Structures are given as C-alpha cells and as structure tokens.
Amino acid sequence: MTKRIVIDPVTRIEGHLRIEAVVENGVVKDAFSAGTMVRGIEKILRGRDPRDAWAFTERVCGVCTTVHALASCRSVEDALGIEVPKNAELVRNLMFCAQFIQDHVVHFYHLHALDWVDVVSMLKADPAAASRIAQSLSAWPRSNPGHFAAVQTRLRKYVESGQLGIFANGYWGHKAYKLPPEVNLIAVSHYLDALEWQKEIVKIHAIFGGKNPHPNYLVGGVPCSFNIDEVNAINTERLNHVASLIKDAITFVEQVYVPDLLAIAGFYKDWAAIGGGLENYLAYGDLPTRGIRDVGSFLLPRGAILGRNLNEVHEVNGRDEKEIREYISHSWYKYGGGDQVGLHPFKGETEFNYTGPKPPYDQLNVEGKYSWLKTPRWKEHPMEVGPLARMLVAYAKGDTDVKELVGVVLGKLDVPIGALFSTLGRTAARGVETQVVAHWMKGFFDELVANLRNGEVRTHTRYHWDPDTWPAAAEGVGLTEAPRGALAHWISIKDKVIDNYQLVVPSTWNASPRDAQGQRSSYEAALIGTPVANVDQPVEILRTVHSFDPCLACAVHLYDPTGRQIHQVQFN
Amino acid sequence: MSVPRESLWETMKGKGYSRREFMEFCGFAAVAAGLGTQATAAVAATFEKKGRPPVVWLHFQECTCCSESFIRGSHPVVADVLLDAISLDYTQTLQAASGAAAEKCLHDTMKNYPGKYILLVEGSVPTGAGGAYCCINGESAEEILKKAAKDAAAIIAWGNCASYGCVQAAKPNPTNATAISKLVGKPVINVPGCPPIADVMAAVVTHILMFGRGPELDAQGRPKEFYGRRVHDTCYRRPYYDAGLFVDAWDDEGARKGYCLFRMGCRGPVTYNACSVTKWNGSVSYPIQSGHGCIGCSENGFWDNGPFYRHLPHTPGFGIESTADTIGLGLGIGVAVGVAAHAVTTNIRKRPLIAETVKESSPAGQTEDEGAK
Numbered sequence: 001m002t003k004r005i006v007i008d009p010v011t012r013i014e015g016h017l018r019i020e021a022v023v024e025n026g027v028v029k030d031a032f033s034a035g036t037m038v039r040g041i042e043k044i045l046r047g048r049d050p051r052d053a054w055a056f057t058e059r060v061c062g063v064c065t066t067v068h069a070l071a072s073c074r075s076v077e078d079a080l081g082i083e084v085p086k087n088a089e090l091v092r093n094l095m096f097c098a099q100f101i102q103d104h105v106v107h108f109y110h111l112h113a114l115d116w117v118d119v120v121s122m123l124k125a126d127p128a129a130a131s132r133i134a135q136s137l138s139a140w141p142r143s144n145p146g147h148f149a150a151v152q153t154r155l156r157k158y159v160e161s162g163q164l165g166i167f168a169n170g171y172w173g174h175k176a177y178k179l180p181p182e183v184n185l186i187a188v189s190h191y192l193d194a195l196e197w198q199k200e201i202v203k204i205h206a207i208f209g210g211k212n213p214h215p216n217y218l219v220g221g222v223p224c225s226f227n228i229d230e231v232n233a234i235n236t237e238r239l240n241h242v243a244s245l246i247k248d249a250i251t252f253v254e255q256v257y258v259p260d261l262l263a264i265a266g267f268y269k270d271w272a273a274i275g276g277g278l279e280n281y282l283a284y285g286d287l288p289t290r291g292i293r294d295v296g297s298f299l300l301p302r303g304a305i306l307g308r309n310l311n312e313v314h315e316v317n318g319r320d321e322k323e324i325r326e327y328i329s330h331s332w333y334k335y336g337g338g339d340q341v342g343l344h345p346f347k348g349e350t351e352f353n354y355t356g357p358k359p360p361y362d363q364l365n366v367e368g369k370y371s372w373l374k375t376p377r378w379k380e381h382p383m384e385v386g387p388l389a390r391m392l393v394a395y396a397k398g399d400t401d402v403k404e405l406v407g408v409v410l411g412k413l414d415v416p417i418g419a420l421f422s423t424l425g426r427t428a429a430r431g432v433e434t435q436v437v438a439h440w441m442k443g444f445f446d447e448l449v450a451n452l453r454n455g456e457v458r459t460h461t462r463y464h465w466d467p468d469t470w471p472a473a474a475e476g477v478g479l480t481e482a483p484r485g486a487l488a489h490w491i492s493i494k495d496k497v498i499d500n501y502q503l504v505v506p507s508t509w510n511a512s513p514r515d516a517q518g519q520r521s522s523y524e525a526a527l528i529g530t531p532v533a534n535v536d537q538p539v540e541i542l543r544t545v546h547s548f549d550p551c552l553a554c555a556v557h558l559y560d561p562t563g564r565q566i567h568q569v570q571f572n
Numbered sequence: 573m574s575v576p577r578e579s580l581w582e583t584m585k586g587k588g589y590s591r592r593e594f595m596e597f598c599g600f601a602a603v604a605a606g607l608g609t610q611a612t613a614a615v616a617a618t619f620e621k622k623g624r625p626p627v628v629w630l631h632f633q634e635c636t637c638c639s640e641s642f643i644r645g646s647h648p649v650v651a652d653v654l655l656d657a658i659s660l661d662y663t664q665t666l667q668a669a670s671g672a673a674a675e676k677c678l679h680d681t682m683k684n685y686p687g688k689y690i691l692l693v694e695g696s697v698p699t700g701a702g703g704a705y706c707c708i709n710g711e712s713a714e715e716i717l718k719k720a721a722k723d724a725a726a727i728i729a730w731g732n733c734a735s736y737g738c739v740q741a742a743k744p745n746p747t748n749a750t751a752i753s754k755l756v757g758k759p760v761i762n763v764p765g766c767p768p769i770a771d772v773m774a775a776v777v778t779h780i781l782m783f784g785r786g787p788e789l790d791a792q793g794r795p796k797e798f799y800g801r802r803v804h805d806t807c808y809r810r811p812y813y814d815a816g817l818f819v820d821a822w823d824d825e826g827a828r829k830g831y832c833l834f835r836m837g838c839r840g841p842v843t844y845n846a847c848s849v850t851k852w853n854g855s856v857s858y859p860i861q862s863g864h865g866c867i868g869c870s871e872n873g874f875w876d877n878g879p880f881y882r883h884l885p886h887t888p889g890f891g892i893e894s895t896a897d898t899i900g901l902g903l904g905i906g907v908a909v910g911v912a913a914h915a916v917t918t919n920i921r922k923r924p925l926i927a928e929t930v931k932e933s934s935p936a937g938q939t940e941d942e943g944a945k
Contacts, residue, residue, distance in 0.1 A: 007671030008709040011664045014636040037706040039633050040746030049879035059739040062637020114668045150588055157586035163659040168677050170668030199644040203856045210859030211852040213637040213767055223864035225828040232830020354704045359712040460822035
C-alpha cells in the first residue's frame with residue numbers, strides 16, 4: 001500500500017520547509033525537500049561596501065546568528081590579506097562557542113524534544129519517582145520532588161484550561177512515544193529550565209557584540225575594546241560576567257542537557273538504525289588557535305569523509321573551483337550556461353526563474369524544479385554537514401576530546417560506532433559537540449585573560465581598512481561552521497565594491513533538491529526507510545528532519561507517485 | 573463561539589505565584605509600559621479580569637531573529653507569564669504540531685475567536701512573482717496575511733522586516749518585499765528593529781493586555797514609549813560627543829576610553845529606539861556600549877543609508893529637532909566645526925567633566941599600521 005503525506009509547514013525550524021514523501025507499507029520510499037521562500041540577499045549585496053557585508057549576511061539567519069557575520073568578515077579578510085589580532089581571534093571564538101552551546105540546547109529542548117517527549121503523558125508521572133530518576137542522572141539541584149510536582153501542577157492547569165497554546169494538536173499519545181511519564185516530566189521541566197538559561201549564555205554576545213540576536217562584527221578584528229582601567233570598555237567586571245556565564249553553561253550542559261540526551265536516547269535505540277542517509281560528510285571546521293590560515297590549528301578540524309570511511313579524511317579547499325559547485329537542475333533559478341552545469345561560488349549566479357505552480361497550490365512538480373534552494377556538491381558528491389559531520393571528521397582525525405566523549409556516549413547507550421550514522425547519532429553528536437565546545441570556551445577565556453595580563457590588548461588591525469589601499473580586484477572565501485553545518489561565503493571585490501557574493505549555507509547542503517544526476521541531498525536520502533505508523537501523524541518524519549536542525553523557510557509534504565497530494569487517499 | 577479563558581492572576585496563581593509576586597509583576601508591567609508604579613493597582617485589576625487572549629504569530633520573509641529575541645525576555649516572571657498569559661496558538665518556531673495539524677491551530681483560532689485574537693507578524697511579504705517568493709502550505713504570504721488580518725483584534729509588525737521590509741527590501745528589492753501595513757488595510761503597530769529588543773516586544777504585548785488597546789503611536793505607527801527618542805539622546809557616550817571626543821580608528825585610545833563613535837559611522841543621532849535606555853539581553857549592553865556604532869536597524873530603509881562606516885553628513889534624517897538643527901547646520905559646514913559649536917552652545921554645564929576627560933586622554937593611540945603582516 002502506497003501513500004503520500006504532506007507536512008506543510010514543518011514547524012520548530014527556522015524558515016519555510018516543505019517535504020513531500022511517498023510512504024509504502026509504513027515506510028518512506030521516496031522524499032522531496034523544498035524551500036519555499038527566497039529573499040535574494042546575494043543580489044542585494046552587489047555594489048555595496050564589502051566591509052558592510054557582515055551586517056547584511058548576518059540577517060540570513062537570526063537563529064544561527066553571528067556565524068554569517070564571521071564568514072563574511074573572513075571572506076573580506078581573505079580577499080584583502082588581512083590577519084586579525086590574537087584577541088580578536090579569541091573573542092570571535094568565544095562568541096562562536098556561545099552560539100553553538102545556546103543553539104544546540106535550544107534545538108534539543110525547544111525544536112527537537114517534542115518529537116520524542118509526550119507532554120500530555122507527563123501528567124501521569126509520579127513526581128517523587130521522577131526526582132529519583134533525575135537524581136540518578138546528574139547533580140542538577142532542581143531535581144527535588146517538590147519542583148517536579150510544581151511543574152506538573154503548572155502544566156496540568158495549562159492543559160485543563162483548554163488553551164494548549166504551543167502544545168495544541170501535537171501528536172500526543174502516538175505509539176511512537178516511548179518515554180515513561182516520569183522521564184517526560186523531567187524533560188518538560190528541563191524544557192522550561194532551558195528556556196530560562198538560554199537567554200543567559202547569549203549575554204556573551206551582548207558583552208562583546210552589543211546585542212543578541214545579531215551582534216556586531218568588524219572586518220579586521222572585533223569592535224569591542226579592552227581596557228582594565230576603564231568602565232566604558234571590556235574591563236574586569238565584564239570579564240567576570242563572561243566567566244560566570246561560561247561556568248553556568250558548562251554546568252547546564254553537563255548536568256541537564258547531556259544527561260537528558262542520554263536518558264531519552266536510551267529509550268529510542270531503534271533510531272540508531274534509522275535516518276542515516278548519505279554516507280559522505282563535510283566539515284569546514286573552525287576555532288582557529290594560530291590564525292585562520294593555519295587550518296591545522298583548528299579545534300574543530302576541516303575535512304571530508306566519503307563512504308563512511310573513517311580511516312581517510314580528504315582535504316577541502318574552498319577556493320578550488322573543482323571542489324564545491326552549485327547546481328540548479330531542480331531549483332527555481334537559471335544559469336547563463338544552462339540548467340545542467342555546476343558553478344563554483346566565485347562564478348556563482350543568482351537569477352530567479354520560478355516555474356512552479358501558481359499559488360495557491362496543492363502540489364509541486366517534483367519531476368522538474370521544486371525548490372528555492374540550489375544544490376551544492378563537493379567533487380560531485382552529495383555531502384551531509386552538521387554536528388555529525390564535524391564530530392566524525394574530528395573523530396577520524398583523532399581528536400582526543402571528541403574520541404573520548406563519543407566513546408562515553410556509545411558505551412552508555414551500548415551501541416557500536418556504526419550507530420552514529422543515524423537520526424539518533426546526529427542528535428547525540430550535537431550533545432558531544434556541545435560538551436567539548438563548552439570546555440574549549442573556558443580555555444579561550446583563560447587565554448584571553450592571560451593576554452590581557454601580559455598587556456596585549458589589540459582587537460583590530462588597520463591594515464587595508466581604508467578602501468583606497470585595496471587592489472582593483474580581489475576575491476576571497478570565508479569558511480566557518482554554523483551550528484547546523486559547514487557555512488561559507490565567497491566574495492569578489494572590484495573597484496572597492498562587491499562585484500559578486502555567494503553564500504552556500506548548511507541547509508543548502510542538507511535540504512536541497514536532487515542534482516542533475518538525480519542524486520538526493522541529506523534530508524531526502526535520510527528519510528528513505530523511515531517508518532511511518534500513521535500518515536496523518538508523521539512524527540517519525542519530523543524526528544529525522546529535525547535531527548538536522550533545519551534552518552530555512554520551507555514545509556514538508558508527502559505526495560503520491562503521480563505527484564498528487566493525497567494525505568487521506570490511499571492506493572496500491 | 574469563544575472558549576472561556578482564565579485571567580492572568582488565575583494563571584499565575586495556578587503556577588504557584590503568590591499574591592505579592594503577582595503585584596510585583598503588575599508593578600513591573602506598569603513601569604515597562606511607561607505608566608509608573610502608581611498605576612500598579614489599575615494594572616492588577618486589569619490582569620485579574622482579562623483572560624488569555626489567543627495569539628497568532630505568522631512568519632514570512634524573515635530570519636526568525638524576532639522570535640529569538642522574544643524568548644530572550646529578561647524578567648523571569650515576564651518570560652514565564654507572557655508565554656502563558658497569552659495563548660500562543662500558532663507559531664512556526666515553537667509549536668509542537670506541524671503540517672495539517674499546525675494549520676488547524678491557525679484556522680481554529682481565526683474561526684473561534686473572531687475579533688479577539690492578536691496577530692503578530694514576523695517578516696515582510698513579497699508581492700512579486702504572484703506570491704511565489706514565499707509560500708506556506710502552497711498559499712502565498714500575502715493571502716495568508718490578508719485572511720489572518722481580517723478578524724484580528726490588533727496587529728503587531730515585529731521587527732524591521734514586517735514594519736518596513738528590511739534587508740530583502742534593500743535595493744534592488746528582488747522580491748518586492750513589502751511592509752505589512754501596506755497590505756492589510758488596518759492599523760498596524762510597528763515595532764521596528766533588527767530584531768526589536770525583547771523587553772520592548774514583551775512590553776508592547778503587555779500594554780495591549782492591560783488596556784485592551786495598543787500603545788500610543790507616532791506617525792510611523794511606532795509605540796511612542798519606546799521609539800520616541802533617538803539612541804543618541806540618551807546614549808551614555810553622549811557627553812563625549814558634546815565634548816568633541818571621538819573614536820577615530822577602531823581600537824584606538826579613544827575607543828579604549830569609550831569615546832563617541834559618531835565618526836565611525838554611528839547612526840545613533842538619526843535612530844529612534846530604546847537601545848540606550850532599555851538596552852539588550854537583560855540590560856547587559858547595546859551596540860554602542862560594545863564599541864560598534866549603531867547601524868540604525870530600527871529605521872525605515874536603513875540598509876540603503878550606508879555605507880555603515882561613512883559618517884552622518886551624507887545620511888538623510890538629521891536635523892529633526894531644534895537642538896539637532898545646530899548639528900545639522902554644523903555638519904553642512906564641516907563635522908569638526910559643527911560638533912564644536914554644538915558642544916559649546918549646549919553643554920556649558922559639562923565643562924568640568926570635559927576638561928577632566930581631555931586631561932586624562934592621551935594623544936592619539938595607534939597611529940601606525942600595526943596590523944600589516
């Protein structure tokens with residue numbers, strides 16, 4: 001029996017995602033991922049001051065805010081041969097770490113958890129039993145029976161009010177939910193705790209960048225200044241604030257997030273064999289410790305893995321025009337050279353060419369063009385990007401912190417390393433990464449303080465700040481990692497203004513339509529084989545899609561083999 | 573038919589808050605809404621009677637920074653209560669349901685609470701390509717907005733996108749991104765900013781809950797209580813501006829002393845927002861405090877007023893008020909002269925402070941190209 005399911009909008013993501021999948025005998029047989037919103041920021045950037053580009057591109061995403069600004073500054077610095085001072089590298093790293101920790105925790109509790117946690121079930125929990133379980137997991141102080149009873153009472157009142165708000169129409173009671181009521185209660189309680197905590201850690205962005213979301217960046221360094229004898233600069237009070245935020249972050253990650261992740265994952269070990277999808281992984285890496293040009297100094301390493309072979313990590317070069325190319329065979333764009341060619345971002349084109357159905361529509365033509373996302377490829381391979389890719393590359397390269405933590409997670413769940421290639425593995429990798437990044441953040445802070453102690457206060461270089469000193473033409477690439485995966489900006493500067501600007505973002509890699517050869521990208525590939533018990537409540541599809549932490553504007557739909565949206569229609 | 577709703581006081585009581593905590597919250601809300609603590613009793617009375625209004629939060633051409641900002645609300649009681657004091661029935665960022673189940677939430681709210689739900693909109697609406705630049709469930713953003721706006725009790729445009737179009741509306745505006753006020757044919761409360769400050773967002777909603785009406789607006793539809801002043805007017809670095817003490821290069825000695833960022837392109841003098849008063853992320857900082865000039869993100873069309881690092885004489889919008897006329901005139905002649913004139917004419921009282929500051933200030937800091945490789 002074959003069915004088509006439509007999920008639109010896919011919620012608990014950034015942006016507008018549409019996924020259409022064919023379900024046959026309770027398993028996804030085919031899937032299509034479509035981005036249904038476009039803004040054209042690359043077109044808007046042309047002719048502008050390259051030093052302003054960070055502000056424009058940061059507005060690509062307010063969830064993974066800052067990383068676009070970082071990629072943009074680096075692209076300009078790459079083009080002009082600018083190296084930032086050590087303190088600027090450290091401040092950027094601290095902001096990077098704060099972003100990752102905040103974003104991963106918010107993803108786990110507020111965007112992903114409701115796929116695994118049945119909010120209504122927690123009403124049946126015994127708070128004393130929940131307390132005993134929570135205390136066996138960690139030393140988090142808010143694990144007493146009284147606290148859990150209060151949370152339960154609060155939520156009961158909420159449910160009984162008849163106004164379920166954000167929890168309305170969830171798939172509560174679906175048999176795919178497997179947690180005992182007590183674990184659901186713990187998770188919902190920590191959903192609220194995490195909501196409180198996440199607004200604290202981003203204060204690191206406010207201190208160094210003035211605000212969050214969208215803190216300020218600067219080509220050539222960072223805008224904040226250090227002066228331990230001045231109230232109007234980053235002084236001891238500000239540094240103390242940062243230190244306490246880091247301390248609290250490590251506590252929250254180790255006492256709440258990671259224990260919850262492991263506890264919940266223990267009930268869903270079948271998901272270690274579902275949702276693996278592609279066998280190729282790409283990471284640009286980040287957290288340089290000796291300058292951006294010394295790739296070997298990155299704490300998050302750069303590299304590509306093909307065919308899940310962890311014995312070999314391939315080098316990645318953003319400038320090599322043979323490596324990264326974007327295709328538009330199934331995307332609503334046109335290239336001067338035709339629909340079948342792939343373009344390196346330095347040669348990238350952004351020409352809208354909508355050929356889809358006129359809204360309102362029930363279905364997209366998935367045989368033709370069906371998304372506003374282009375389709376990037378690395379040496380013609382579709383690649384998965386994100387926490388799993390980063391942790392696999394680090395693991396394969398022998399990073400001791402990552403290897404140790406991955407070992408702990410696999411050991412606690414009692415699963416083999418191959419379990420990482422799955423929906424569960426993707427979610428677990430995010431937790432491992434959060435933990436290592438939180439500790440690295442402490443190291444960056446200590447190094448910053450040591451620099452200041454030694455009198456090193458520089459945060460900006462003036463080299464090539466003045467456009468009059470620039471060459472007539474230059475091009476550069478800025479690579480980084482968004483929480484969701486490999487992110488890079490390519491800039492061409494001509495006569496002091498932007499001549500061309502192209503972004504290839506994580507969700508372009510993961511959520512893109514298939515390429516000219518018909519190869520699927522990550523979402524479409526990972527959904528193949530996903531069980532769907534009830535096509536009207538496709539929570540299993542959401543689990544795999546959300547495991548990538550989608551960051552785009554789209555929606556998920558499932559369609560029949562002829563492209564007809566059936567949702568309630570079934571046929572053989 | 574409307575579903576019965578409980579009052580905010582009942583909601584808080586149910587969550588274990590004491591009467592005293594409730595009154596403290598009312599006091600905070602009164603201050604946040606610009607009423608002063610003397611209004612606490614009136615606010616409490618309102619919260620005791622009003623129920624949880626249904627709220628629909630739509631997303632169009634946006635980056636979700638407004639939603640992210642909203643959940644950064646700093647006062648714990650406000651953060652808790654606003655999520656529960658309103659019934660957030662549809663929000664693509666946080667709601668559990670997806671697809672058809674999520675759409676049902678939207679349609680049920682519009683059907684069950686006509687004239688009673690608050691509509692929040694994040695993102696601009698592209699009117700190009702017949703709506704194909706932004707579709708949700710196959711329907712264009714414009715159609716969804718018009719349907720949802722029809723029976724909304726109040727409409728709030730979150731951020732610069734919904735208020736003015738923001739980055740996607742910058743030249744050449746490839747998708748014809750449009751402010752929602754131009755499409756709904758009804759009054760809209762604009763809460764601009766990229767994003768708006770979390771506590772300002774909370775306060776705008778609180779204002780409606782308290783009084784059953786929106787806050788007083790200026791000619792651009794912005795709440796006067798938060799957008800009535802320029803960032804420059806209340807900037808803590810203002811004395812340096814008046815004294816003619818400026819940052820002249822990034823990370824120079826002036827930067828390390830926190831001098832005025834005007835010459836580095838700061839848009840504070842032409843930007844109406846509460847950044848320098850309310851500040852960001854629990855009042856921790858705001859852009860100028862962390863060393864970067866204001867980019868003017870709450871102003872209409874600010875993306876096209878750049879480049880951001882060129883200072884203000886080239887930017888329209890200066891000289892709105894009589895005090896600023898002095899500056900505007902001065903800038904027409906030359907920045908230094910204008911600033912000096914302004915300093916002399918308006919800040920004689922600050923002379924002792926200025927003298928002391930100048931004395932402390934060493935000669936220009938970095939003067940060489942120390943960053944060259």
